[in-house]
Amino acid sequence: MRPRLGHIQFLNCLPLYYGLVKNDVLLDVELVKAAPRDLTGMLLDGELDIAPIPAIEYARHADDLVLLPDIAISSDGEVQSILLLSKVPVEGLDGRLVALTNTSRTSQVLTRVLLARHWGVFPEYVEMPPDIGQMMRDADAALLIGDDALRAYWDPPADLEIYDLGAEWTAWTDLPMVYAVWAVRREFAEKRPDAVSNVAEALNGSLAYCRAHLEDISDYAARWESFPSAQFLSYFDTLQFRFEPRYREGLTRYLTEAVAVDELDDVPAIRIFGEE
């Protein structure tokens, strides 16, 4: 049976998908599209063998998982697609209400970390669907991610402060931020190490293809989405898919901060496939 690889149909995974198609990888893996929030459960339940999952979810289930060594969804500075929009400068959010999009796990925790640990402010939080109008009616600030965030980044609403949380993280820690990792069910990694190696190689090949064809990919994205190609190019160029040592250090720092704000019990040892 072909390894079952989870896939998110978000813009941040589009360059990788493009590389997977162009490299014929879809003959060697069973690609299973799912909502990000479902992937971790599907992986743990054995419905998937390998999947991109939120960094914070990985940490909560690290005992049952190992990570692919060379791929993540990460940023080193600006990220463009994870934004805090606020009616007042963040320093003024103490005791106010912040709306968190219910489409994200890692970014919700990142918001709490930056507000509490970097800016030293302690708002109340409410989780909501990503409707900026509703969020700003109910709260004083809103976390948006993905397409909703890009729309705000590219066409900023007047009268709102906009914080790029990737840029804020790196300015504060001098480290990259890792949003998602490619996790393998540990049992699968032990039973079929060759299949995992093949998938890892196929993903690396697809990433190499995608890095070499960012303009084509941006033109492709612009065909199906309502932004011009140049904006996609800027976004895809900003987005990193790296997971080299400095990025892993960024992940560990993030998890340490997540413990500090009570969003994680402890920082797990990060197990990398092939490096144990």
Place this chain on the structure above:
Amino acid sequence: MRPRLGHIQFLNCLPLYYGLVKNDVLLDVELVKAAPRDLTGMLLDGELDIAPIPAIEYARHADDLVLLPDIAISSDGEVQSILLLSKVPVEGLDGRLVALTNTSRTSQVLTRVLLARHWGVFPEYVEMPPDIGQMMRDADAALLIGDDALRAYWDPPADLEIYDLGAEWTAWTDLPMVYAVWAVRREFAEKRPDAVSNVAEALNGSLAYCRAHLEDISDYAARWESFPSAQFLSYFDTLQFRFEPRYREGLTRYLTEAVAVDELDDVPAIRIFGEE
């Protein structure tokens, strides 16, 4: 939005899938994998725009659908993967019990048509999961399709008569048999004719690719399935993806026979995209 194209993960669609991957078509369509039994409903409900559906299901909903002109799953003679296995020669099945796999619609009706109209025998029928052991314990004959049928075709169980229903159909009618057609929701075809044309072209290109690379595809199939490449080559070579006039005539004859055995109310006018 990319057109949403239904896809069956059956061996009979594997050559086409191979062509779709090799021709990068998966960048231009949203491929939605589903069980064959679900595709018709998903198409009618608007969850899919275009899908391969059983010929008999098409006929039951023809008012809401149009067909792509150049693609079907069909045979002209032997098909290998749709078999009636019987403890006695078919002529002896009058009044006996025939088990029909619950994984097929068109082939169930084909079985009834051939038994009643070609062989003039009138058994009782029972629908069951495709477990040949259970079927042959409970009944005197069993309809199998797909992998289960191929297994029986390539490694015939002793003491059973084996009838290839594609071969029997063509021997009787002198016409090809059409098992599945690519149907477009009519509303979608009217609203987005260019998208339908693009998908039709992409499918034709993928079929041309697949016809030119049957050996590669057979080697590929043999990597993931437990039969040797040569058997896949024989099967893929037998299987037709044609829907030219003689095949359409075969479809009409099949639907006429389905009416004769009370499995269809009437033979609909067959509407082909771009030919109205």
